[in-house]
Amino acid sequence: MMLGMARLGDLERAILDCLWQAGGPQTVREVHQALLAERGLAYTTVMTTLQRLARKGFVEQDAQSRAHRFSAVTTREELFAELMSDALGVAGDDHTALLRFVDRITPEARAVIAESIEERGRRSPG
Structure with a gap:
């Protein structure tokens, strides 16, 4: 969908x-x-x-x-998160696609992503 x-x-x-x-x-x-x-x-x-x-x-x-x-059916944010996930699924090399995406967003958005990843890393066991 x-x-x-x-x-x-x-x-x-x-x-x-x-x-x-x-x-x-x-x-x-x-x-x-x-x-x-x-x-x-x-x-x-x-x-x-x-x-x-x-x-x-x-x-x-x-x-x-x-x-x-x-x-x-979903929020705007949920829909676009799923779209981005779907796009990565067809990108071939999802690592390169992610890096190109990160290169295109603002420094503020990059900081939010980095902070969120760090926070999730602290919360996950292991």
């Missing part, structure tokens, strides 16, 4: 962003209103896109009430 994120369209990504920012389940109307000002989309376009995201496994649909509510 996760490699599919790279193939998500611009609108699908915008809708996921909207769901993540909302912090809870949203109706089609709520998502439509959030995107209307910047995109001028039809209600049916948003509804169709949410249903497509549900079929792809990126959102879940709660049909218990008259107005179906949609929510993202």
